[in-house]
Amino acid sequence: xxxxxxxxxxxxxxxxxxxxxxxxxxxxxxxxxxxxxxxxxxxxxxxxxxxxxxxxxxxxxxxxxxxxxxxxxxxxxxxxxxxxxxxxxxxxxxxxxxxxxxxxxxxxxxxxxxxxxxxxxxxxxxxxxxxxxxxxxxxxxxxxxxxxxxxxxxxxxxxxxxxxxxxxxxxxxxxxxxxxxxxxxxx
Amino acid sequence: xxxxxxxxxxxxxxxxxxxxxxxxxxxxxxxxxxxxxxxxxxxxxxxxxxxxxxxxxxxxxxxxxxxxxxxxxxxxxxxxxxxxxxxxxxxxxxxxxxxxxxxxxxxxxxxxxxxxxxxxxxxxxxxxxxxxxxxxxxxxxxxxxxxxxxxxxxxxxxxxxxxxxxxxxxxxxxxxxxxxxxxxxxx
Numbered sequence: 001x002x003x004x005x006x007x008x009x010x011x012x013x014x015x016x017x018x019x020x021x022x023x024x025x026x027x028x029x030x031x032x033x034x035x036x037x038x039x040x041x042x043x044x045x046x047x048x049x050x051x052x053x054x055x056x057x058x059x060x061x062x063x064x065x066x067x068x069x070x071x072x073x074x075x076x077x078x079x080x081x082x083x084x085x086x087x088x089x090x091x092x093x094x095x096x097x098x099x100x101x102x103x104x105x106x107x108x109x110x111x112x113x114x115x116x117x118x119x120x121x122x123x124x125x126x127x128x129x130x131x132x133x134x135x136x137x138x139x140x141x142x143x144x145x146x147x148x149x150x151x152x153x154x155x156x157x158x159x160x161x162x163x164x165x166x167x168x169x170x171x172x173x174x175x176x177x178x179x180x181x182x183x184x185x186x187x
Numbered sequence: 188x189x190x191x192x193x194x195x196x197x198x199x200x201x202x203x204x205x206x207x208x209x210x211x212x213x214x215x216x217x218x219x220x221x222x223x224x225x226x227x228x229x230x231x232x233x234x235x236x237x238x239x240x241x242x243x244x245x246x247x248x249x250x251x252x253x254x255x256x257x258x259x260x261x262x263x264x265x266x267x268x269x270x271x272x273x274x275x276x277x278x279x280x281x282x283x284x285x286x287x288x289x290x291x292x293x294x295x296x297x298x299x300x301x302x303x304x305x306x307x308x309x310x311x312x313x314x315x316x317x318x319x320x321x322x323x324x325x326x327x328x329x330x331x332x333x334x335x336x337x338x339x340x341x342x343x344x345x346x347x348x349x350x351x352x353x354x355x356x357x358x359x360x361x362x363x364x365x366x367x368x369x370x371x372x373x374x
Contacts, residue, residue, distance in 0.1 A: 042308045042327045047318035076320050077296050083325060084294040085346050086273040107271040109264050111298075111342070113318065121229045131234035131300065133263050138270060140229045155298070157344060159272050 038080025045076055051092060051114055051153055070097030070146075078160055087160050092153040093117065093146040098186040101143040101173075106162035108136035110144070114153030118145040118184055123176060125184045141168050141176065145186055225267025232263055238279060238301055238340055257284030257333075265347055274347050279340040280304060280333040285373040288330040288360075293349035295323035297331070301340030305332040305371055310363060312371045328355050328363065332373055 045053040052058050053076060060072045071093055078087025092114065093099065101120070110119070116129040122140040126132075136142050146152035168176065176182060232240040239245045240263060247259045258280055265274025279301065280286065288307070297306070303316040309327040313319075323329050333339035355363065363369060 040324055042324040042329075043322045044306070044308075044313045044315070045320040045322075047316075047320070053318075053320060077322050082294065082322060084273075084296065084322075086296075086344060088296055088298075088320070088344065107269065109271065109273075109275050111275075113300075119231070121231075126231045128231070129234075131240075133232040133234070133240060133275070135230045135232075135264050135269060135271075137227055137229040142229075157273060157275065 038082065040081050040083050043080070051090070051151070053090075068098060068100040070094035071099065085160050087158055089156050089158075090153065091144075091156055092151050093144060094151060095146055095149050097152075098145040099143055100165070100167070101141060101185060102165040102167055103139050103141045104163050104165040105138045106159050107138060108134070108142070109157040110134040110136065111155040111157075112153070113155060115146070115150040116148050117152035117154075118147060119143075120145065120181060120184055123179055123181055125181050141172065143186065145184065225269065227268050227270050230267070238277070238338070240277075255285060255287040257281035258286065272347050274345055276343050276345075277340060278331075278343055279338050280331060281338060282333055282336050284339075285332040286330055287352070287354070288328060288372060289352040289354055290326050290328045291350050291352040292325045293346050294325060295321070295329070296344040297321040297323065298342040298344075299340070300342060302333070302337040303335050304339035304341075305334060306330075307332065307368060307371055310366055310368055312368050328359065330373065332371065 043055065045055050047053055053074060056074045056076050058072055058074050061070075071091055073092075074090040076088045076090060077084060078089065090113075091099075110133065112128050112130060112132045114130075116127060119126045119128050119134055120141075120143040121134065121136055122142070126134070128134065144152070144154070177185065230242065232242050234240055240261060243261045243263050245259055245261050248257075258278055260279075261277040263275045263277060264271060265276065277300075278286075297320065299315050299317060299319045301317075303314060306313045306315050306321055307328075307330040308321065308323055309329070313321070315321065331339070331341070364372065
């Protein structure tokens, strides 16, 4: 488990106040859904063919200037008072979109379920598709990118209590840009 | 998080010593993979069309007398020294097979990715299929059953440190059998 419990500041490619970011006025990441909204009961979330789940709200965002763009989020587990120590979210990156290039202490587990995309992890780029699974280790810089024509969708599992993502510093970014991977990065 | 950390005794439908159970000589559950085998590096596990993952060992078991039957397990995250507080496993139940009917303090999150099956949770039965997602709350009795002709495969996410599953006591089992759900149970 992570020893940082800075949950109110945790991130995940999405803002706390949708309207602020929708208007481009803030890049402050506040991705955690409000806890305690539910009662920790067992639940079934039927999948719907448009890659949403019955009973799970879909959130859509577009922020070109905040290090990420064109991402939808569905929080399947983690926002309804569940006692699990981990959250399950579904993210979908539109064609041409990407997540922020970032690092953090908490781990990511990513399972691709829709389309294809590029996963940049610690200086390597992996093209990934259906059910390919990624483990992203603490503090490995990473970015998920959709250079393709179809939506790129994946589950992302994280600890419920997690640290706030950080951008790369200038030196780290410089080293990454200098590699073959640099051409794959999105600003 | 769970406050029980009885990890060496944790379960998950599979035994520690495969050979013992393969010969039917033990029903002792010891499902956790050995930790510390890896180095906590980021990793990519490409999906293969037979529902295995490159770099992930598949374990197959058959034990008719242990409360479960005909289950394959792939531990994608949790057995290689990862620091994540949760494990990601893929289970596949053969036609006619089922998991044990059990309860435990730790939560399950289940994502179906292959075929269809029945999920019995706390007195209700849900027929589930592709990408349907379940949250199973602490101490809710549950069983996953494949009454269909094709394999029933699903991811199951659990806390890495978790308590040992327990069978239902006679009264609980009696109440469950007395319900409409009773006819769906597997012994």
